[in-house]
Amino acid sequence: MTIAVTGASGRMGRSILGLASDRGVETIAVSRTLTDVDEAASTCQPEDLPSVLAEQSVDALIDFTVPAASVEFLDACVDTETPAVIGTTGFEASELDRIERASDVVPVLRAANFARGVQGLLALVREAAGALPGYDVELTETHHNGKRDAPSGTANTLLDAIEAETDATERVYGRDGIQPRSDGEIGVHVRRAGSIRGEHEVVFAGNDEVLTLTHRAESRRVFAAGALDAATWLAGQEPGQYAFSEVIADT
């Protein structure tokens, strides 16, 4: 199996190349800045990706970059019918529409978090939100100081899940000054510090009790493993948008 990895010099790009090499998966490193990568069979510049995908047999592309670059890489996948796994977060609505349109032509799997444990967190948060109507809900996410987007993609996914199960629909980002809590709020708190890989905590509080659900990633390898599992699974699928939960259910 051969996988093209965009953003190869990045935190996630490096982690994916390392794990792919450990698993015996061949990779093509796509990078603006790298010319040679020990773990990859070859390296190419982003502008050469369309011709590389057209000329070589590539089973899937894995993208962890920035939204603007991600949708450009996806265009190359559409032109060459290459399945795309997207881990990038922070997309705007117009970019999500573009991803949706691409999935008419190629299989696309976009997930804000490729840690298997986060799928467990999502299921538990849905259940707790449904079981505890009227409880105050507050979400806190913590990441390394190099993260660009806030709140995290995972936080937004959790917030969507909470809103689907409760009457709380007003996201309040941090609080400052005189700002008492009102019904229907979900407090959202973002912390950026050091090299923290990624923590998400949801608190349900009411009735003189507190339920806290937390996921903490201790290494980027959990995300890399999920993305590689997703790429292997996606390579055999028809065009369409897929969820990481489908990969987990199947593997």
Ligand SMILES: NC(=O)C1=CN([C@@H]2O[C@H](COP(=O)(O)OP(=O)(O)OC[C@H]3O[C@@H](n4cnc5c(N)ncnc54)[C@H](OP(=O)(O)O)[C@@H]3O)[C@@H](O)[C@H]2O)C=CC1
């Ligand atoms: N879904 C998940 O499980 C996870 C998602 N993420 C998300 O993945 C994304 C990347 O995170 P991370 O690896 O920490 O980020 P980094 O900044 O470390 O790496 C991103 C890489 O993308 C490439 N890149 C950046 N800007 C451009 C551009 N304008 N055009 C083309 N390439 C570009 C660069 O690689 P180069 O110079 O080699 O081209 C850069 O090193 C983020 O959106 C993050 O939220 C992160 C972890 C897990």
Ligand SMILES: O=C(O)C1=N[C@H](C(=O)O)C[C@H](O)C1
């Ligand atoms: O940027 C990161 O590092 C991470 N980003 C993802 C997100 O935005 O949810 C997933 C993970 O928490 C790490």
